[in-house]
Amino acid sequence: MVSLRAQARIGESVRVLIEDAELQEGRAAHQGPEVDGTTTFIGTNFEVGQYIDAVVIDSMGADLVAQVQ
Numbered sequence: 188m189v190s191l192r193a194q195a196r197i198g199e200s201v202r203v204l205i206e207d208a209e210l211q212e213g214r215a216a217h218q219g220p221e222v223d224g225t226t227t228f229i230g231t232n233f234e235v236g237q238y239i240d241a242v243v244i245d246s247m248g249a250d251l252v253a254q255v256q
Contacts, residue, residue, distance in 0.1 A: 193246035202240055205233045224249030
């Protein structure tokens with residue numbers, strides 16, 4: 188299912204708190220636990236608790252994909 192709200196965030200700068208080091212995913216300020224999607228990074232090695240400044244480059248349903256700014 189396509190999320191128009193997630194797609195609209197492509198190109199937006201976000202600050203992400205890493206919550207899962209294995210999956211390289213976390214939540215941006217607008218993403219609430221258990222009610223919103225997550226933000227994932229590809230090819231990174233962040234640790235839980237890190238804040239990452241990034242740009243949204245894609246969406247998968249309600250989830251976002253980002254890369255470091």
